[in-house]
Amino acid sequence: MPHADSSLVPEEIKTKSQFWSHVYMQLEPLLDGQRNWVSNLANASSLIYNALLAFPIHFGPDPKKGVNWCGFYIDSTRFPKSNDSNFVGNRLLLGPFCGKPACQFINVTPGKARGVCADAFMHAKSKLVPDVDSYPGHIACDGDTKSEIVCPLLDGNQVLGVLDLDCLAVSGFDEDDQKGLERIVELIVGACDWY
Numbered sequence: 701m702p703h704a705d706s707s708l709v710p711e712e713i714k715t716k717s718q719f720w721s722h723v724y725m726q727l728e729p730l731l732d733g734q735r736n737w738v739s740n741l742a743n744a745s746s747l748i749y750n751a752l753l754a755f756p757i758h759f760g761p762d763p764k765k766g767v768n769w770c771g772f773y774i775d776s777t778r779f780p781k782s783n784d785s786n787f788v789g790n791r792l793l794l795g796p797f798c799g800k801p802a803c804q805f806i807n808v809t810p811g812k813a814r815g816v817c818a819d820a821f822m823h824a825k826s827k828l829v830p831d832v833d834s835y836p837g838h839i840a841c842d843g844d845t846k847s848e849i850v851c852p853l854l855d856g857n858q859v860l861g862v863l864d865l866d867c868l869a870v871s872g873f874d875e876d877d878q879k880g881l882e883r884i885v886e887l888i889v890g891a892c893d894w895y
Contacts, residue, residue, distance in 0.1 A: 703743075706730060707750035716758055720880020723751050727887060737892035742796035744888050745771045748865070749798035765869040768844060771797020772853075773806055773817050774861035778894070792817060792861060799866070802841045815839035817862050820850035824859050828878050830871040847872040851885045860894055 706726040713719050730743045749770035752759045759767050773792035791805040808818050814837030820827040829848045832838045838848075845866040853860040863885050867873060 703730065707747050707754060709751055709754040713755070714757060716874070716876035716880065719751070719755055719758070720876065720883065723748060723880070724884055724887060726751070727884060731887070731891035735891070735893040737894055738796065740888060740892050741772045741774075744863075744884070745796050745798050748884070752865075759867070759872075763868060765867070765872060767865055767867050767872070768842060769797065769799030769802065769864070769866040771795060771799065771802065772861055772863055773821075775808075775821070775859065776805070778860070792821060795861065800842055803839060806839065816848050816850045817864050820852050820862050821859050824852050824854060824857075826851045826878050826882060828873055828875070830873075832866075842866065844868055846870045849873040849877055849881065851878070851881045853885055853889050855889055855894060860889065863888075 709719065709722065713722055727744060727747055730747060731740050734740055749767065752767040752770070753761050756762070759765060772795035774795045776791045776793045790808045792808055794802055794804050806815055806817050807813050808821050810822070813822055816827050816829050816832070816835060816838060827850045829835050832840070832845055832848050846869055847867045849865050851863045853862060863881060865873065865881070
């Protein structure tokens, strides 16, 4: 099967639970034999984003309910320090993603951090946000985004980064999405060499 076909969603898949199980099963062979985290995160973000676009029952390309961004932010301490003298502290750096251009970094320095991604990273816990406009400190990379879900990439007690999805609808994500994405994140973390 061509790799691009892995993002197709069979018509018999009707529920989000079935959908996320399908995405998980499609992602496993894409990650098999590849341990590089950049390659794996690139394929994962593409598969998730395009599968969501191909799932019209709950998301699809509908401008009122579609997912408009799917990608990763990675802990900057995993990379050599840059010469950016204007920044002091820790941040998440933009990783592989699908969607419109996004914030290049998110501050995760205690006391200065803000936004859904920073909160998920700092608390090592998924954040399901039904209405981003009511979320204190929300960072609006795309003003069309109405809801968001962020799942941390956990390697034991260490948070490596986050998987972030944005939706054009208020309450676009629910607990089924969270469970499915947390399972997928666990698969991704175990399939990569992070050091």
